[in-house]
Amino acid sequence: MADDHGDTAGSKAAGKDVAQHSAPAYDAGTAVVASEEVPNPGFPPYRPRVTDLDPKVDKQQERRVSALFFVSIIGSVLAVAAYIVFPIIPGDMDSVRNNTLFLGLGITLGLLGIGIGAVHWSKALMEGHDLVEQRHSTRGSEETRAKALEVFTLGNKESGFGRRTMLRNTLIGALVVTPLPAIVLFRDLAPADDPVKLLKHTFWEPGMRLTRDPSGTPIKASDLTLGSAFQVIPDGINDSEHRIEEKAKAAVLLVRLKPEELEISEGRENWSYDGIVAYSKICTHVGCPVALYEQQTHHLLCPCHQSQFDIKREAAVIFGPAKRPLPQLPISVDSEGYLIATSDFMEPIGPSFWERQL
Amino acid sequence: MATSAARASRNSRAVGRRHPLATVALLLVALVGTGGAYALFTSSATAETSASAEALVEEGGKLFAANCATCHGLDLEGTTQGPTLIGVGAAATDFQVGTGRMPLAISGPQAEKKPVQFTEEQILALSVFVAAQGPGPAIPADMYLTGKGYDVSNGAELFRINCAMCHNVAGAGGALTEGKFAPSLADVTPKHAYEAMLTGPQNMPVFNDTNLSPEEKADIITYLKYLDETPSVGGFTLGSLGPVSEGLFIWIFGLGAIVAITVWLTAKSN
Amino acid sequence: MTTTQTPDAQSKSRGQRFTSAAANYIDERTSISGLVKEVGRKIFPDHWSFMLGEVALYSFIVILLSGTFLTFFFQASMVEVHYDGSYAPLKGIEMSAAMASTLDISFDIRGGLLMRQVHHWAALLFVASIGLHMLRVYFTGAFRKPREINWFIGFVLFILAMAEGFTGYSLPDDLLSGNGLRIIDGMVKGIPVIGTWISYLLFGGEFPGVDIVSRLYILHIMLLPAIIIAALGVHMLLLVINKHTQFAGPGHTNDNVVGSPVMPGFAAKAGGFFFIVFGVITLIASTFSINPVWVYGPYDPSLFQQVLNLTGTSDSPTAPCDLFRPGGRPNGSVSPGRSTSLRRW
Numbered sequence: 022m023a024d025d026h027g028d029t030a031g032s033k034a035a036g037k038d039v040a041q042h043s044a045p046a047y048d049a050g051t052a053v054v055a056s057e058e059v060p061n062p063g064f065p066p067y068r069p070r071v072t073d074l075d076p077k078v079d080k081q082q083e084r085r086v087s088a089l090f091f092v093s094i095i096g097s098v099l100a101v102a103a104y105i106v107f108p109i110i111p112g113d114m115d116s117v118r119n120n121t122l123f124l125g126l127g128i129t130l131g132l133l134g135i136g137i138g139a140v141h142w143s144k145a146l147m148e149g150h151d152l153v154e155q156r157h158s159t160r161g162s163e164e165t166r167a168k169a170l171e172v173f174t175l176g177n178k179e180s181g182f183g184r185r186t187m188l189r190n191t192l193i194g195a196l197v198v199t200p201l202p203a204i205v206l207f208r209d210l211a212p213a214d215d216p217v218k219l220l221k222h223t224f225w226e227p228g229m230r231l232t233r234d235p236s237g238t239p240i241k242a243s244d245l246t247l248g249s250a251f252q253v254i255p256d257g258i259n260d261s262e263h264r265i266e267e268k269a270k271a272a273v274l275l276v277r278l279k280p281e282e283l284e285i286s287e288g289r290e291n292w293s294y295d296g297i298v299a300y301s302k303i304c305t306h307v308g309c310p311v312a313l314y315e316q317q318t319h320h321l322l323c324p325c326h327q328s329q330f331d332i333k334r335e336a337a338v339i340f341g342p343a344k345r346p347l348p349q350l351p352i353s354v355d356s357e358g359y360l361i362a363t364s365d366f367m368e369p370i371g372p373s374f375w376e377r378q379l
Numbered sequence: 380m381a382t383s384a385a386r387a388s389r390n391s392r393a394v395g396r397r398h399p400l401a402t403v404a405l406l407l408v409a410l411v412g413t414g415g416a417y418a419l420f421t422s423s424a425t426a427e428t429s430a431s432a433e434a435l436v437e438e439g440g441k442l443f444a445a446n447c448a449t450c451h452g453l454d455l456e457g458t459t460q461g462p463t464l465i466g467v468g469a470a471a472t473d474f475q476v477g478t479g480r481m482p483l484a485i486s487g488p489q490a491e492k493k494p495v496q497f498t499e500e501q502i503l504a505l506s507v508f509v510a511a512q513g514p515g516p517a518i519p520a521d522m523y524l525t526g527k528g529y530d531v532s533n534g535a536e537l538f539r540i541n542c543a544m545c546h547n548v549a550g551a552g553g554a555l556t557e558g559k560f561a562p563s564l565a566d567v568t569p570k571h572a573y574e575a576m577l578t579g580p581q582n583m584p585v586f587n588d589t590n591l592s593p594e595e596k597a598d599i600i601t602y603l604k605y606l607d608e609t610p611s612v613g614g615f616t617l618g619s620l621g622p623v624s625e626g627l628f629i630w631i632f633g634l635g636a637i638v639a640i641t642v643w644l645t646a647k648s649n
Numbered sequence: 650m651t652t653t654q655t656p657d658a659q660s661k662s663r664g665q666r667f668t669s670a671a672a673n674y675i676d677e678r679t680s681i682s683g684l685v686k687e688v689g690r691k692i693f694p695d696h697w698s699f700m701l702g703e704v705a706l707y708s709f710i711v712i713l714l715s716g717t718f719l720t721f722f723f724q725a726s727m728v729e730v731h732y733d734g735s736y737a738p739l740k741g742i743e744m745s746a747a748m749a750s751t752l753d754i755s756f757d758i759r760g761g762l763l764m765r766q767v768h769h770w771a772a773l774l775f776v777a778s779i780g781l782h783m784l785r786v787y788f789t790g791a792f793r794k795p796r797e798i799n800w801f802i803g804f805v806l807f808i809l810a811m812a813e814g815f816t817g818y819s820l821p822d823d824l825l826s827g828n829g830l831r832i833i834d835g836m837v838k839g840i841p842v843i844g845t846w847i848s849y850l851l852f853g854g855e856f857p858g859v860d861i862v863s864r865l866y867i868l869h870i871m872l873l874p875a876i877i878i879a880a881l882g883v884h885m886l887l888l889v890i891n892k893h894t895q896f897a898g899p900g901h902t903n904d905n906v907v908g909s910p911v912m913p914g915f916a917a918k919a920g921g922f923f924f925i926v927f928g929v930i931t932l933i934a935s936t937f938s939i940n941p942v943w944v945y946g947p948y949d950p951s952l953f954q955q956v957l958n959l960t961g962t963s964d965s966p967t968a969p970c971d972l973f974r975p976g977g978r979p980n981g982s983v984s985p986g987r988s989t990s991l992r993r994w
Contacts, residue, residue, distance in 0.1 A: 061899070061900065061902065062899040062900070063899060063900050064899060064900035064907075065899050065900075104759055104760065108759060109735075109756070109757060109758075109759055111734075111735040111756075111757065112735045112737065113735075117755070117756055117762060120759055120760065120762075120763075121760075121762045121763045121766070121935055122935050122936065124759070124760050124763055124935070125763045125767075125931055125932070125934055125935020125936070126932075126935055128763075128928075128931050128935075129928050129931045129932040129935065130928075131928075132924045132925070132927045132928035132931060133924065133925060133928035133929075133932075135921065135924040136921045136922065136923070136924030136925035136926075136927070136928055137921065137925065138921070139917050139918070139920055139921030139924065140917070140918050140921035140922065140925070142917055142921075143913070143914050143915075143917035143918045143921065144918070147913055147914045147917060148913075148914065149914075151695075151900075151907050151908060151909065152690075152692050152907070152908065152909065152910055153692065153900075153905050153906070153907050154691065154692035154892075154905065154906045155904060155905055155906075156892050156903070156904050156905060156906060159795040159890060159891055160795075207850060208850075210850040210851070210853055210860075211849045211850045211852070211853050211854050212853075212854055214854075216845050216846060216848070216849035216855070217845060219855050220845065220855075234951060252951065254951070263855070265857060265948075265949075265950060266854070266855040266856065266857065266858065268949070268950050268951055269831075269855070269856055269857065269950030269951075270855075272950065272951030302951055303950075306835065307831070307832045307834075307835025307836060307839075308831045308832070308834060308835040308856075309828055309831060309832065309953055310828075310950065310951050310952055310953045312951075312952075312953070324953050324954060325828065325832060325953065371835070372834075372835035372838055372839060373838070373839055374838040374839070374844055374845045374848075375840075375841055375842055375843075375844055375845055376845055
């Protein structure tokens with residue numbers, strides 16, 4: 022057949038022939054009158070099914086389809102029964118499992134019975150000959166197209182759409198401007214504050230204690246042994262009005278290394294306390310919480326896109342799509358020995374945004 | 380032609396002969412070594428079952444010298460092959476030896492769980508010996524290791540906050556960097572789970588008692604036991620690996636089954 | 650087709666008389682006989698790969714059916730509640746009403762978990778079958794003239810299906826969906842000039858806010874399905890107008906379609922196939938767990954889990970990134986003082 026596609030005229034002729042021969046009788050597929058150029062083999066002879074030849078088998082298949090439909094009825098009834106027989110007992114997970122499983126299996130049987138039965142009926146018992154239909158070009162006939170053109174010309178003439186240019190242009194202008202109020206209407210999707218200001222500050226304030234997530238109990242410097250990792254939230258965040266929004270910015274990971282392992286850059290000498298450092302948990306890539314801490318390599322891994330940060334080197338990026346190190350929270354201890362923040366983060370936490378200048 | 384062919388075949392035979400011999404020799408040495416060592420340990424264990432604490436330390440010392448000192452040093456100060464064990468305590472020793480991670484089979488990204496090589500008494504002796512060389516976290520008290528009776532919902536929350544990022548929310552384990560991984564927590568004994576939190580084996584962070592109190596650790600263990608004992612309500616979990624395995628399943632098995640059906644559907648009937 | 654012609658109604662049985670009267674009633678008010686004549690014996694070629702689009706259509710219908718059931722119980726609200734349902738490890742935990750109602754559907758409504766799993770598995774099959782269908786169309790060249798517009802509509806449907814998937818995945822407000830939303834938030838914030846404001850408007854304030862679930866819910870159950878149904882209608886109409894493509898074969902030419910007629914063979918097969926697809930989805934849903942939100946727990950912006958893991962076995966797994974890791978990447982940190990905003994995108 023691949024040859025046919027190279028020769029449209031030939032294949033057209035062949036197509037016509039085939040159509041003529043197969044249209045009147047279903048078993049005419051063998052009769053092929055190929056044109057000289059393209060030897061289209063035509064339809065293969067119809068291979069009779071067992072059900073076509075043997076009335077006994079035909080009857081047997083009929084019973085089989087009917088049995089499948091009957092199975093479907095049983096399945097649907099079983100599903101109803103399962104709904105009643107396997108109720109959910111509050112707190113009993115086995116009952117939920119059984120309810121889901123048996124209800125589902127009943128419905129499955131009900132559906133597959135109908136489906137397989139109908140398909141089997143179609144395949145084994147319904148008329149099995151291939152039929153042929155002619156394709157027509159999607160393009161409208163010349164006559165139709167001329168008519169359509171005439172409609173448009175008349176429309177233009179009668180309305181003066183093309184002639185009265187001022188009318189037309191002002192209409193277009195008006196249509197373009199009408200959606201503007203709709204755009205404005207969406208302004209109040211969010212409150213009036215400036216998002217940029219919010220993004221540049223977190224809940225942390227100078228002197229605020231570092232506390233455990235979720236209990237909110239303060240942490241002493243002596244609580245951290247080497248290799249410890251604390252999930253930290255600021256003191257009082259659980260009672261704040263926007264708890265989750267604040268937590269989304271203020272979450273911190275607190276770890277302790279040997280002081281000599283830290284490579285501290287200029288200006289950050291007072292940001293850590295005896296090897297204890299605190300870093301924002303919010304990834305600088307797209308904001309996932311970075312908390313997979315390896316206590317021997319001191320690497321932090323982000324679970325979303327596999328960015329890796331090196332805590333020894335001030336959370337520098339050592340792998341992955343993140344571009345900036347995690348912001349460090351400057352910490353110290355208060356008179357009672359509890360860890361406190363000495364300021365908010367020095368840069369916006371989390372992913373980049375347009376207004377993020379420093 | 381003929382000679383060169385003969386030489387080639389002789390060469391190959393010679394090469395082939397050396398290998399099996401070497402393997403056999405190696406196997407013999409290994410078998411004799413391990414068998415002898417095993418006989419030594421078992422006899423020493425039976426000999427001192429009724430020993431007092433001091434005898435326990437002494438036995439632990441012998442076991443240590445025979446099995447651990449190569450890497451950790453006779454004085455526990457560590458070598459280039461292994462870290463110092465002074466101050467790691469009984470809990471760390473019990474965890475590492477009790478889960479079969481130590482003695483190390485091969486050096487790799489991290490020590491893996493494998494069949495335990497010592498009896499419970501020997502593990503105790505080793506733990507007591509290591510603890511005697513420098514104080515460290517002790518083996519936890521039984522009251523925290525029941526796996527029930529504690530606050531399961533608090534345990535679940537603490538698990539999500541402190542553990543799930545590496546071990547997966549269902550405790551199925553997860554990948555770390557460069558071949559390291561957080562192992563699956565299914566069927567980990569309460570004692571080993573507790574000791575792991577307490578001591579932070581390998582790259583796991585330490586969750587000492589000021590971070591997670593003993594009660595909180597017991598809460599977490601209760602949740603782990605809940606996960607172990609509760610059937611999956613939705614059916615097979617596909618490894619509890621989340622959307623990745625679900626998507627893979629639908630592409631391969633879901634769509635695979637559907638395509639198989641379409642092939643049956645459009646095939647000519649007999 | 651024949652039932653609409655009723656010249657000799659006298660000689661027929663009661664049943665036949667009723668059928669022809671009913672057909673006559675409808676045709677006199679709709680002229681539907683023309684449509685039946687036109688479409689009733691339309692030929693559809695038989696090939697397994699031509700059924701893939703049908704799989705997508707049928708899974709979409711399954712999604713509509715199961716989704717409707719879920720809307721009767723789901724609360725699209727981010728009001729904080731203390732969970733007090735049947736699942737012990739979450740008792741007393743603070744979560745949104747959306748999450749709590751999802752747990753109630755799963756644990757306290759008979760068949761609720763089944764419907765959730767049917768809905769979710771069907772959604773996966775929907776997107777996967779669209780993908781395979783598109784591959785078939787692409788590699789058989791069936792997107793070429795005159796079918797380019799239909800290919801484009803199909804592509805739009807693919808995007809819409811993924812949008813439906815994303816909005817639906819975000820609704821339960823569990824740990825997984827919250828982190829999915831956070832990634833979207835990070836991506837939106839990365840859009841030059843307007844990104845910050847788009848994120849701010851989308852979430853009704855700072856991430857995550859209290860509005861996003863109800864907003865996505867309206868998109869998920871109303872706007873997106875409406876557009877999908879409209880686009881599907883045009884997709885099918887163009888399919889009928891252009892007629893189906895077929896593979897080369899004996900008797901096949903560029904100008905004919907060889908296959909079985911809609912009535913009755915193809916209709917029986919396609920109709921049966923709907924029930925089979927529905928049945929297979931239900932079978933998977935009743936035996937395989939999907940999206941167990943109770944294990945993930947409620948959303949907390951400081952928590953997540955490793956999802957790209959290849960573990961669970963005793964072999965040492967590797968984070969996928971490390972497979973491609975030649976030895977670390979040069980330190981990517983730009984000194985914060987001098988980096989410009991633009992550079993970071």
